[in-house]
Amino acid sequence: MKIIVCIKQVPDTSEVRINPETNTLIREGVPSIINPYDLHAIEAALQIKDQDPASTVTALTMGPPHAEVALRDAIALGVDDAALLTDRAFAGSDTWATAYALAKAAEKIGFDMIFCGKQAIDGDTAQVGPEMAEFLNIPHIAYVKKIEKIETGKITVHRLMDDGYDVLESSLPLLMTVVKELNTPRLPSIKGKMRAKKIEIRKWTRQDIGAEDSLTGLNGSPTRVSNIFAPVIKKERKTITGTPDEMAAQILDELKALHCIQPG
Amino acid sequence: MRLFVNADECIGCETCLAACPYAAIVMKDDKAVILEVCQVCRSCISSCPVEAILVSGESMQEKQPDFDSYQGVMVFAEQRHGSLAQVAIELIGAGRHLADKLGVCLTAAIFGAGQAEAEELIKWGAEKVYLYDSPELKEFNDEPYTNLLSGLIREHKPEIVLAGATAVGRSFVPRVAARLSAGLTADCTSLDVDLQTRNFLQVRPAFGGNIMATILCPNRRPQIATVRPRVMKKGTYDPGRKGEIVLLKAPNYDSRTRVLESVKEASEAAVNLQEVDVIVSGGRGMGGPEGFKLVEQLAKLLGGGVGASRAAVEEGWTTYSHQVGQTGKTVCPKIYIACGISGAIQHAVGMQSSDVIIAINKNADAPIFNVASHRVVADAREILSALIRKL
Numbered sequence: 001m002k003i004i005v006c007i008k009q010v011p012d013t014s015e016v017r018i019n020p021e022t023n024t025l026i027r028e029g030v031p032s033i034i035n036p037y038d039l040h041a042i043e044a045a046l047q048i049k050d051q052d053p054a055s056t057v058t059a060l061t062m063g064p065p066h067a068e069v070a071l072r073d074a075i076a077l078g079v080d081d082a083a084l085l086t087d088r089a090f091a092g093s094d095t096w097a098t099a100y101a102l103a104k105a106a107e108k109i110g111f112d113m114i115f116c117g118k119q120a121i122d123g124d125t126a127q128v129g130p131e132m133a134e135f136l137n138i139p140h141i142a143y144v145k146k147i148e149k150i151e152t153g154k155i156t157v158h159r160l161m162d163d164g165y166d167v168l169e170s171s172l173p174l175l176m177t178v179v180k181e182l183n184t185p186r187l188p189s190i191k192g193k194m195r196a197k198k199i200e201i202r203k204w205t206r207q208d209i210g211a212e213d214s215l216t217g218l219n220g221s222p223t224r225v226s227n228i229f230a231p232v233i234k235k236e237r238k239t240i241t242g243t244p245d246e247m248a249a250q251i252l253d254e255l256k257a258l259h260c261i262q263p264g
Numbered sequence: 265m266r267l268f269v270n271a272d273e274c275i276g277c278e279t280c281l282a283a284c285p286y287a288a289i290v291m292k293d294d295k296a297v298i299l300e301v302c303q304v305c306r307s308c309i310s311s312c313p314v315e316a317i318l319v320s321g322e323s324m325q326e327k328q329p330d331f332d333s334y335q336g337v338m339v340f341a342e343q344r345h346g347s348l349a350q351v352a353i354e355l356i357g358a359g360r361h362l363a364d365k366l367g368v369c370l371t372a373a374i375f376g377a378g379q380a381e382a383e384e385l386i387k388w389g390a391e392k393v394y395l396y397d398s399p400e401l402k403e404f405n406d407e408p409y410t411n412l413l414s415g416l417i418r419e420h421k422p423e424i425v426l427a428g429a430t431a432v433g434r435s436f437v438p439r440v441a442a443r444l445s446a447g448l449t450a451d452c453t454s455l456d457v458d459l460q461t462r463n464f465l466q467v468r469p470a471f472g473g474n475i476m477a478t479i480l481c482p483n484r485r486p487q488i489a490t491v492r493p494r495v496m497k498k499g500t501y502d503p504g505r506k507g508e509i510v511l512l513k514a515p516n517y518d519s520r521t522r523v524l525e526s527v528k529e530a531s532e533a534a535v536n537l538q539e540v541d542v543i544v545s546g547g548r549g550m551g552g553p554e555g556f557k558l559v560e561q562l563a564k565l566l567g568g569g570v571g572a573s574r575a576a577v578e579e580g581w582t583t584y585s586h587q588v589g590q591t592g593k594t595v596c597p598k599i600y601i602a603c604g605i606s607g608a609i610q611h612a613v614g615m616q617s618s619d620v621i622i623a624i625n626k627n628a629d630a631p632i633f634n635v636a637s638h639r640v641v642a643d644a645r646e647i648l649s650a651l652i653r654k655l
Contacts, residue, residue, distance in 0.1 A: 011471070064315070092270050092318050099442060122471055124590075125450040127438040130406070134442035139407060139520040142435035156524070161431045163344060164529040166403070170521040214323035218270070222324050222447030222484040225272040227293075228470075228477045239639045247640055248650030251622060254638060258620060260542055260566060260599055261655070 009070035037117025076188035092218030099131030273316035283311035334485035338422035351428035357499035360389035376401030386507035429490035447481030545571030549604020589614035603644035607632025
């Protein structure tokens, strides 16, 4: 089985803060990590390789040169090799252009299965996986929470839905986006860490993957961010004061006024 | 060709201002902006420490040729296990508002449902409903859903398409956007239109809810957005409203994936949380499982649901199905009582559209008070005990 895992290097959003004066993100000192959902995607691929050692697992990402760190972390976990799409031409990509570039790279690598995390924690869009499948003209299954069985040319999985789950069968090749329930990601091994230090990471530009200039980066991005702002909600404020008992009485009056509880 | 600053990346360091020999860069709202006098010498590009200065070419930066022929608003109305999803009705409400503002028609597309569901959509405000009623579409399947919605969009050319940010919408709508080279914005929390440009102003949280971003799709049509359930308000239900139902059949509903079984197992608590009028929600300030019981007790007395912050869930005081916020549920009750919740933005994005927010917290500077309508600076345990005594 030839498997590609798409990963993204993201700022740890639990550490992201806003500068209240400029309404901009404070990025300094925010650690970069592998998107947490992608760790489950890597684990899914590695478990298949554990069963079938003839399998190969390639990690793929797009980003600035620094994103190489995330790929080396993936190698340390047991991924065989890695490719980094890095080129000024990719700058400004929205999900459409990102999915297009990743699809071009996936074609170059070759695959039977592609795993992605269900979404990235910085953008939270969950769009790149399904869009990539569309560009590759292969089916996809989002929110995979269990892989039931893999047979020749087909796979059976459980897909998490809002009100339960669906059991699906699909032909291969297939792209899957995975949720945390699927597995528990392993830790890097010493051997893996050693390998991660030495391995040569392939670095590809737009030309290397044969991507059209007019569909790459900002050129290939239908959407753009027009402005960002800190979330502020302005509501009429009422301050309730007094002893706990008095405050409780006032809250009760408010609830009565709102017809939340019957008066009297 | 021209240069411009990707405002998303610009950190406002002003390095490029010094690098420009033509003084063509100015600061506006702490972002660098390149003026018309720019000679495209590119000196600024290499000066930028965060690669925020970009060159625009053509492609999606150019208006698509049939741009002006797109008109109207289309809602993808989701059904699950045969009944209309609440989010479909909410989107008809939001779509109605946008269509009225633009002076265009509101249509809906529904797959795997029947005449009854299509009629409901009209009563809630749609003028025309495209109905594919084949039982083969009852179970959600990405490929036929993608084919049908893409087909309807190609044929009827709506300028705006709305879908729920549900497991269904978030799975297949990206395929539609990829196929049509259309812009797609996920998880919008507010929608509006700019009447001059007819651009769709899509506001969504990013970076775990730490910032809000307005997304535009200035050169491509349609402009597609997914919206989380319980964010938009329903419109008015008019049982007398008339509209047109267009019954459609596709030659086939082939797919390379097949749904073998669809299992319903949502916990009652989780469903209730999005339906109830009152939610009492507890956080770390409840102090422990005993304190959290007060939250449950008050919720029961008020006939409401129990919510929780991520902290309370992580402490094990309640289960994940009660979690409200970015990584939990978005709720919109009439009254939300936040007890001992500090109100980090990750929590706030899940409850801030509630009509009335009563926040009880010991810390007068807790961010929860920024979104609260009623401010109670006190130990939530004392207040809740007093309330329970009085009820």
